Amino acid sequence: MTAPTLEIDIDPIWGDDTDWEALASRAAEATARIVPELAHDNLLVSLVLADDEEVHALNRQWRAKDKPTNVLSFPMLSREEVLHAAADEDAPGMLGDMILAHGVCLREAAEKNVSAQVHATHLIVHGLLHLAGYDHEQGDAEAEEMEELERKTLALMGIADPYAVED
Numbered sequence: 001m002t003a004p005t006l007e008i009d010i011d012p013i014w015g016d017d018t019d020w021e022a023l024a025s026r027a028a029e030a031t032a033r034i035v036p037e038l039a040h041d042n043l044l045v046s047l048v049l050a051d052d053e054e055v056h057a058l059n060r061q062w063r064a065k066d067k068p069t070n071v072l073s074f075p076m077l078s079r080e081e082v083l084h085a086a087a088d089e090d091a092p093g094m095l096g097d098m099i100l101a102h103g104v105c106l107r108e109a110a111e112k113n114v115s116a117q118v119h120a121t122h123l124i125v126h127g128l129l130h131l132a133g134y135d136h137e138q139g140d141a142e143a144e145e146m147e148e149l150e151r152k153t154l155a156l157m158g159i160a161d162p163y164a165v166e167d
Helices: 020-034 052-063 079-087 102-112 116-131 140-156
Strands: 005-010 043-050 071-075 093-101
Touching (some): 005 020, 020 043, 020 140, 043 052, 043 116, 052 071, 052 093, 052 102, 071 116, 102 116
Parallel strands (some): 005 043, 043 093
Antiparallel strands (some): 071 093
8 A cells, every 4th residue: 555655753752652653654554545645655744743842833933823733734735736746656746744742642632532642643644634635624514524534544543433422
């Protein structure tokens, strides 16, 4: 199975108890199985597992939001360019950058009663979908479409629906 090539930079705060590179690669491969335009190793993604301070600064600079967030995605290609790059195996394309915030990831994982690894996997899938041109902030239909792609991808990996409402 092909998937985007990941270039990964991991802040030491993430620790070495988990093979974060393998986790990210599995997430990318599963996402590519659900979103075929991502099933090409000529596509490149920069993934940074950062601390909250770095994500806070980027969120303030690029989104005018003065707080850290769980994942930032900075697409380099439009949706149409992603589809074109995927169709042309000889044309490498930089999909973009993703940055995950360690502390936010841990807090949200605890709130959801899942492991940091499970939540980080979900955030990587979510970020990859943004880089592929999906955007849940463009309306309810787009949000539902993106969430459904996340559910399908995570289910392939044996991860429960992160949007399921608990009784």
